[in-house]
Structures are given as structure tokens and as C-alpha cells.
Amino acid sequence: MSTSNKPAAGGYQTDRPRFDLPLSPHLSVYRWQITMTLSILHRASGLALSIGSIVLAWWLVAVAIGGDAYDWTNNVITHPVGTAFLFAWSVAFFYHLGNGIRHLLWDAGFGFEIKTTYITGWSVVVFTIAATALTWLFAWGVFGGTA
Amino acid sequence: MMRTPLKRVEGLGSAKSGTEHFWMQRLTAIALAPLGVWFVVSLLSLIGANHADVTEWMRHPLNAVLLAIMAGTVFYHSKLGVQVVFEDYVHTEWLKFTALILNNFIHVLLGVAAVISVLRVAFGG
Numbered sequence: 001m002s003t004s005n006k007p008a009a010g011g012y013q014t015d016r017p018r019f020d021l022p023l024s025p026h027l028s029v030y031r032w033q034i035t036m037t038l039s040i041l042h043r044a045s046g047l048a049l050s051i052g053s054i055v056l057a058w059w060l061v062a063v064a065i066g067g068d069a070y071d072w073t074n075n076v077i078t079h080p081v082g083t084a085f086l087f088a089w090s091v092a093f094f095y096h097l098g099n100g101i102r103h104l105l106w107d108a109g110f111g112f113e114i115k116t117t118y119i120t121g122w123s124v125v126v127f128t129i130a131a132t133a134l135t136w137l138f139a140w141g142v143f144g145g146t147a
Numbered sequence: 148m149m150r151t152p153l154k155r156v157e158g159l160g161s162a163k164s165g166t167e168h169f170w171m172q173r174l175t176a177i178a179l180a181p182l183g184v185w186f187v188v189s190l191l192s193l194i195g196a197n198h199a200d201v202t203e204w205m206r207h208p209l210n211a212v213l214l215a216i217m218a219g220t221v222f223y224h225s226k227l228g229v230q231v232v233f234e235d236y237v238h239t240e241w242l243k244f245t246a247l248i249l250n251n252f253i254h255v256l257l258g259v260a261a262v263i264s265v266l267r268v269a270f271g272g
Contacts, residue, residue: 047229057222064264
């Protein structure tokens with residue numbers, strides 16, 4: 001028996017090929033489901049709202065300063081581009097609100113059944129569309145608003 | 148069973164902050180659900196309002212109190228949320244710490260600016 005077959009010092013073989021093992025989570029092996037999209041959208045909408053909260057602080061400061069600062073801010077918000085951002089903000093808000101309540105219900109121990117997660121998930125989608133539509137229909141004076 | 152009793156005694160886990168982050172995120176979420184809806188409805192009522200109308204609305208004690216609480220809660224909740232995003236996705240240690248520190252600073256800055264602005268208008272400064 002040859003001594004060259006013995007393991008290297010320390011008992012480990014260091015020249016063994018390493019396999020490119022997949023890293024968890026194995027997202028690519030899953031069939032698409034509404035629940036996974038809603039999950040990442042919760043984080044995405046939260047981030048969008050965080051960025052939007054800069055405008056909230058900015059607007060409040062502008063109200064406190066008044067004068068040109070307020071007029072300028074008001075012009076930005078009422079400009080079509082500004083209003084488009086407000087629209088996006090409202091979508092993110094209503095989605096994060098609806099799905100946030102879904103999360104709170106999970107925290108309280110409700111709604112873990114697979115079927116229920118689909119029902120609540122689609123409910124959040126419907127709520128987001130409906131609440132956003134109602135808000136902007138009102139804002140654009142469809143209901144005789146002050147716009 | 149396989150755990151040392153130390154964790155249970157301290158009750159704080161490896162991050163040494165226990166469930167504070169988790170709990171405060173939920174607590175601020177519960178507060179923001181009604182406050183957020185109230186704020187959106189208020190904004191809708193302010194469409195077409197000029198600066199005098201907005202300050203009059205903000206001076207009303209109920210609006211001032213709710214707005215100040217909402218602003219503070221928004222930035223606290225936002226800070227907690229963005230923090231988790233950085234912790235999850237930024238793996239370079241110095242970059243993660245820099246991001247987390249900036250996250251704290253920016254949220255405190257925005258939160259204090261927002262609340263002070265509301266109070267300033269409310270107190271007629």
C-alpha cells in the first residue's frame with residue numbers, strides 16, 4: 001500500500017472540486033404566485049412611501065415658512081409631474097395600508113390557510129384599485145368636489 | 148432544550164434589543180392605519196385651499212395634535228422599515244453601517260422638521 005493515498009496533513013483534502021450549490025432562497029424553482037408578488041410589493045411600496053415622506057416633511061416645512069416657499073411647493077405639487085407622483089404615492093399608500101392590515105392579522109394569528117392568503121391577497125389588490133380610484137375621482141371633482 | 152439559559156435570562160437575543168424593533172413596527176403600523184386615512188381625507192378636503200386655509204386647518208388643535216403624532220409616527224415607522232431593507236440587502240459591512248447611520252440621521256432630521264413645522268403653525272409662530 002502506497003503512502004501517497006493518505007490524506008494531506010490535517011486530514012483534509014483541499015483540492016476537492018467545490019460544487020456550485022444553489023443559494024437559498026431558491027426563488028427560481030417556484031411557480032409564480034400572487035402571494036410572492038404581494039410580499040415584495042409590500043416592501044417596495046414601503047420604500048416608495050419612505051421616499052415620498054420627504055415630500056411630506058418638505059410640504060409641512062413649506063406651510064410653516066409660508067410665502068414664496070409655500071407657493072413654490074404648491075406649484076410643484078399641482079404641476080402634472082408632481083400630481084403624477086402624488087398619484088403613485090396614493091397607490092403605494094393604499095396598497096401598503098391594505099397589505100399592512102393583512103400583515104397585522106397574520107401577526108394576530110389569523111389568515112394563514114393557503115386559500116385565505118389568496119382571498120385576502122386579492123382583496124388587497126381590489127381595495128388598492130378601488131381606494132385609489134375613489135380618491136382621485138373625488139380629487140378631480142367627479143363627486144362635486146372642490147377641485 | 149438545546150439552548151443555554153442565558154438568552155432567556157437576558158431576553159434580548161443576539162441583537163441585544165429583543166423584540167423592540169418588531170413590536171414598535173407593529174405599534175406604529177396600528178397607529179398609522181387610521182392616522183393615514185385621516186390625513187388623506189384631510190388632504191382631499193384641502194384641495195384648492197390657499198396658504199391661509201391650510202394654516203387655519205393646521206391651527207385647529209385636533210388637526211395639529213393628529214398631524215404632529217402622525218408625522219412623528221410616519222418617520223419612526225419609515226426608519227424601522229428602511230433599516231430592515233439595508234440589513235437584508237447591504238452585505239458590505241462598512242457600507243451597511245454607513246447606510247444605517249445615515250438612515251437614522253435622515254429620519255430624525257425629517258421627523259423633527261415635520262413636527263416642529265406643525266407646532267410652529269399651530270402655535271402661530
